[in-house]
Amino acid sequence: MATDDIRFNDIENCDELVLAADEAHVWRFPLDKSPIAIPALAATLDLQDQERAARLKDPAARRAFVIAHGVMRYILSIYTKVAPRTLRFGAGEFGKPFLMLDGAPQFNLAHTHARAVLAVTQKVAIGADIETLRDMPDLLRLARDHFSRTEYVHLVSLPQDARMQAFHACWTRKEAYIKALGGGVSIDLKSFDVSLEPGAPAALLSVDGHDAAAREWTLRTFRFGADHVGAVAIAQPGMRIQGLNFPPL
Numbered sequence: 001m002a003t004d005d006i007r008f009n010d011i012e013n014c015d016e017l018v019l020a021a022d023e024a025h026v027w028r029f030p031l032d033k034s035p036i037a038i039p040a041l042a043a044t045l046d047l048q049d050q051e052r053a054a055r056l057k058d059p060a061a062r063r064a065f066v067i068a069h070g071v072m073r074y075i076l077s078i079y080t081k082v083a084p085r086t087l088r089f090g091a092g093e094f095g096k097p098f099l100m101l102d103g104a105p106q107f108n109l110a111h112t113h114a115r116a117v118l119a120v121t122q123k124v125a126i127g128a129d130i131e132t133l134r135d136m137p138d139l140l141r142l143a144r145d146h147f148s149r150t151e152y153v154h155l156v157s158l159p160q161d162a163r164m165q166a167f168h169a170c171w172t173r174k175e176a177y178i179k180a181l182g183g184g185v186s187i188d189l190k191s192f193d194v195s196l197e198p199g200a201p202a203a204l205l206s207v208d209g210h211d212a213a214a215r216e217w218t219l220r221t222f223r224f225g226a227d228h229v230g231a232v233a234i235a236q237p238g239m240r241i242q243g244l245n246f247p248p249l
């Protein structure tokens with residue numbers, strides 16, 4: 001674990017939870033073992049969510065979808081004081097969901113088949129990503145296709161046994177940044193650089209060749225169990241980040 005990784009704590013009383021303007025909450029929860037009874041979560045989903053769930057033929061994937069979206073609703077209801085099943089979502093041009101509610105918090109969901117995170121701020125754009133750490137035989141090809149020239153050269157310069165961790169660090173940081181912007185595939189992944197050196201702090205280093213723009217962001221990483229890593233990107237410098245386990249105690 002890097003020293004600046006987000007640390008996750010239990011919270012006892014959600015009623016006392018305060019999200020300051022310069023703070024992000026990053027909630028983590030499992031998808032392979034539901035933190036709340038599945039029928040209770042399923043009952044919070046709207047018609048659109050139910051249809052998406054029904055289209056998933058694999059029962060494990062369907063269950064994970066219900067957990068991810070049901071828990072997201074539970075967590076967002078803590079901040080909005082609106083019942084989970086009453087929350088209404090819209091989506092940006094490239095699909096980034098937002099709450100259709102005046103003064104609602106910003107949020108972003110990320111998941112694998114087994115783990116999820118939901119990152120929340122009061123007003124500032126936020127993005128999150130999580131990936132399963134795994135050996136990848138085509139790691140350098142993927143990096144050549146998706147990383148900037150600087151990132152690729154940096155990755156290749158690392159010893160062989162450091163590349164897998166560095167690759168995932170780079171991937172999740174880039175993905176968190178584009179998810180904060182909400183532009184999806186419209187954003188050129190090679191137009192910005194992130195740090196990837198093992199042990200170095202997570203950072204956005206430059207955007208379109210300028211480091212001033214990059215200094216406007218907060219970027220942090222986290223681990224979730226032994227085999228999951230992730231990152232959170234926030235469009236404001238110096239944001240404090242609190243990691244929280246769901247469900248609360």
Ligand SMILES: CC(C)(COP(=O)(O)OP(=O)(O)OC[C@H]1O[C@@H](n2cnc3c(N)ncnc32)[C@H](O)[C@@H]1OP(=O)(O)O)[C@@H](O)C(=O)NCCC(=O)NCCS
Nearest residue numbers: 094095096109110111129146171174175179182183184185
């Ligand atoms: C949505 C996207 C931005 C990320 O998807 P992903 O990594 O597969 O999935 P994640 O688990 O991180 O995030 C999925 C969640 O993000 C949210 N989301 C959807 N569209 C989004 C967007 N444009 N921006 C931000 N968040 C979005 C949704 O809540 C979604 O959950 P759902 O599908 O269960 O409703 C993806 O569509 C994409 O365009 N990725 C870029 C692809 C790429 O080449 N990445 C290389 C990185 S180096």
